[in-house]
Amino acid sequence: MDFFIHLFINGLSVGLLYGVSALGFVMIFKSSSVLNFAHGQLLAIGAFAFLVLVSWLKLPVALAFLVTLCGSFALGFAVERVFLRPLIGESLIFVIMLTVGLASMLKGILLLFFGGNLQTYPDFLPGWLAVQAGSVYIPPVYVASSLLGIVFLVLFGLFFKYSPQGIFMRSVADNQTAALSLGVHVKKVFALSWAIAAMVASMSGVMLGIINGINVHEISSIGLKVFPVVILGGLDSIGGAIIGGMIIGLLETFTSGYISPSLRDVIPYIVLVAILLVKPYGLFGLVEIERV
Amino acid sequence: MRRLRFHPCGNYKEDRLEQLFLFETDFGRACTLAGLFLLFVVLPLASPPYLIYVLNITGIAAIAALGLNILVGFTGQISLGHGAFFGVGAYSAAVLATRLQMPFWVCVPAAGIVTALVGLVFGIPSGRLKGLYLTIATLAGQFIIEYVLVHWESLTQGSMGIVLPQAHLFGLPVSSDRAFFLLIFGVLVAMTLMASNVMRTSYGRAFVAIRDNDRAAEGMGIPVFGYKLLSFAMSSFYAGVAGGLWAYYMRSISTEPFTLGLSVEYLAMVIIGGLGSIPGSLFGAVFITGLNEILRYLTDAMMNMGISSGFGLNLASLREFAFGLAIVVFILFEPKGLAEIWRIVRSSFRLWPFSY
Numbered sequence A: 001m002d003f004f005i006h007l008f009i010n011g012l013s014v015g016l017l018y019g020v021s022a023l024g025f026v027m028i029f030k031s032s033s034v035l036n037f038a039h040g041q042l043l044a045i046g047a048f049a050f051l052v053l054v055s056w057l058k059l060p061v062a063l064a065f066l067v068t069l070c071g072s073f074a075l076g077f078a079v080e081r082v083f084l085r086p087l088i089g090e091s092l093i094f095v096i097m098l099t100v101g102l103a104s105m106l107k108g109i110l111l112l113f114f115g116g117n118l119q120t121y122p123d124f125l126p127g128w129l130a131v132q133a134g135s136v137y138i139p140p141v142y143v144a145s146s147l148l149g150i151v152f153l154v155l156f157g158l159f160f161k162y163s164p165q166g167i168f169m170r171s172v173a174d175n176q177t178a179a180l181s182l183g184v185h186v187k188k189v190f191a192l193s194w195a196i197a198a199m200v201a202s203m204s205g206v207m208l209g210i211i212n213g214i215n216v217h218e219i220s221s222i223g224l225k226v227f228p229v230v231i232l233g234g235l236d237s238i239g240g241a242i243i244g245g246m247i248i249g250l251l252e253t254f255t256s257g258y259i260s261p262s263l264r265d266v267i268p269y270i271v272l273v274a275i276l277l278v279k280p281y282g283l284f285g286l287v288e289i290e291r292v
Numbered sequence B: 001m002r003r004l005r006f007h008p009c010g011n012y013k014e015d016r017l018e019q020l021f022l023f024e025t026d027f028g029r030a031c032t033l034a035g036l037f038l039l040f041v042v043l044p045l046a047s048p049p050y051l052i053y054v055l056n057i058t059g060i061a062a063i064a065a066l067g068l069n070i071l072v073g074f075t076g077q078i079s080l081g082h083g084a085f086f087g088v089g090a091y092s093a094a095v096l097a098t099r100l101q102m103p104f105w106v107c108v109p110a111a112g113i114v115t116a117l118v119g120l121v122f123g124i125p126s127g128r129l130k131g132l133y134l135t136i137a138t139l140a141g142q143f144i145i146e147y148v149l150v151h152w153e154s155l156t157q158g159s160m161g162i163v164l165p166q167a168h169l170f171g172l173p174v175s176s177d178r179a180f181f182l183l184i185f186g187v188l189v190a191m192t193l194m195a196s197n198v199m200r201t202s203y204g205r206a207f208v209a210i211r212d213n214d215r216a217a218e219g220m221g222i223p224v225f226g227y228k229l230l231s232f233a234m235s236s237f238y239a240g241v242a243g244g245l246w247a248y249y250m251r252s253i254s255t256e257p258f259t260l261g262l263s264v265e266y267l268a269m270v271i272i273g274g275l276g277s278i279p280g281s282l283f284g285a286v287f288i289t290g291l292n293e294i295l296r297y298l299t300d301a302m303m304n305m306g307i308s309s310g311f312g313l314n315l316a317s318l319r320e321f322a323f324g325l326a327i328v329v330f331i332l333f334e335p336k337g338l339a340e341i342w343r344i345v346r347s348s349f350r351l352w353p354f355s356y
Helices: A002-032 A039-056 A061-087 A092-114 A140-162 A164-174 A176-181 A186-212 A216-233 A238-259 A261-265 A267-278 B016-020 B026-046 B049-074 B082-099 B104-127 B132-151 B177-198 B202-212 B214-219 B224-250 B260-273 B278-305 B315-333 B338-350
Strands: A131-133 A136-138 B167-169 B172-174
Touching: A002 A039, A002 A140, A002 A164, A002 A186, A002 A216, A002 A238, A039 A061, A039 A092, A039 A186, A039 A216, A061 A092, A061 A186, A061 B315, A092 A216, A092 B132, A092 B260, A092 B315, A140 A164, A140 A186, A140 A238, A164 A176, A164 A186, A176 A186, A186 A216, A216 A238, A216 A267, A216 B132, A238 A261, A238 A267, A261 A267, A261 B132, A267 B104, A267 B132, B026 B177, B049 B082, B049 B177, B049 B202, B049 B224, B049 B260, B049 B278, B082 B104, B082 B132, B082 B224, B082 B260, B104 B132, B104 B167, B104 B224, B132 B260, B167 B177, B172 B177, B177 B224, B177 B278, B202 B214, B202 B224, B214 B224, B260 B278, B260 B315, B260 B338, B278 B315, B278 B338
Parallel strands: none
Antiparallel strands: A131 A136, B167 B172
8 A cells, every 4th residue: 555655645646757858848839739749858958057057057046947937938039030930820740840850959959058968956946845745755855746736726727717918828829810800919929828838848847857857858858748648638738748747647657556667657648549549639729620 | 945934023924824834044053954964963972881871862752842842832732640641651662672573673663562552542631631630540540550550570670671682674683772763853853843733733722722712612613522532642752752752762661660750850841841832842841851960979978078977868859859949930021931031042042132
């Protein structure tokens, strides 16, 4: 039983991280229906920017976090402006391949500067964040990331529901042409959503870095693990991303605990294919019905 | 003897079939024959062994890229699992050759057929999914196949790899790079001919119809699902044959190369070469393999000069960067790829020197 609880807690926290990593991905998809294969690299850039600021430049943690967020906001903005804007209205494969190309470009740059080795942050989270319940110990990182995840979830929910920008984003996601003709500044919406997405991604990247250490390859592969998560939750559902993340995280830890550790990395994709065959729009996704 | 055909000074085509000629003019036919002569007689005799090795790798990549172009460029189904299919081809050839002691000329086509079957299985999601959902499904296929290749140890020997016997064809050993050159490029020419002929038939037109508007295609009575599956099978067949040839050429294979990176590499070939263009696939293969070799040469040179020692500069990261850059630049500036550039160059020479 103890083993079960241990796995359960572990799975939930890993899953929460997946969910938080998927947030930015869903943001971009929701507003511009672009499938971002460079998401893992956005995570990694955030993690490395924070590393540079904290360990090399020795900035205070809060300031460094703030600078990282602002920097990645600008980066997301720039990426959209330079790479994605010329492709508005182009066919799907070009957009997908552009993000694939972008992913390998960014990964190459990160590898050039930081190498493929594992790097870690200095320990800075306060100890009182840890939770001790019976035999179960939850380290402060997980508590902090859960809190941050919840805060972001609520913020996004409110943002999309009530703020004008959020409503613009939803309208653009729903139907670009209609939104354009109703006077929504589609380009501005795209730029803003990429900027916010990059910001969220860098936050998740820092979280990942604190827990697992920072390694370009590791974080990039988490960028791919976002796919099962968002498909399970529904590609355009933010709450679904978190829940999908939890389910995938639990699935991974239980598989590696009870069946075989080597199956751990591939089980999300097997589930992914199954979901795609049975319920392609996920648990909370918008169902598109098409008839001939 | 019939009259020679030249470019007319207008569009005088009266019949749909006239648009489907493989060679529009007799000049094109003559150029192709001359090119084939250069390829099979002059090039293998004139080039140094290293160049032949590079050409062989290029030829194999071109076969696989052709297959991917059938799927992505002509049918419009984006696949991120082509690298894994290539691996399936390599492993089926290796297993058939070592376990069942099949001869070379059986193994390679059989590898193609096995891979086509696997491709059929992974094409099934295309019945319900399209666009980016299908892309994600093929991504999952890539990871699942990779996992199976590594962990089905009784068949693939896992990370140990398999050593293949020497290839024999018509009782003669195919061992030198030159012999393989003739073999690989013979297969490439046959496969290119097959692809361009299939694209002229009703099958090819059905593929294109599905790419352009699948709902309209369905409405016109094209069984969309069946043709999508056929396209998956064909493209995997190409990947499988390329994989089989690669396994025999390398003589020993392991699971290492067949990663998502390889799939992206093939997609890059197709995009850079030109989507929906058969010569484009060949150009793309030449471009990407050439880029690879140039980068290898550059990093070696820098290594020798000692520039890279303190800096994380190595082949892997530089390659990642250069690939990404090439893909991005082509998508942004020439989305139709090298085939379009080639067309522009050709048509500017066609009317030379009076190009108005």
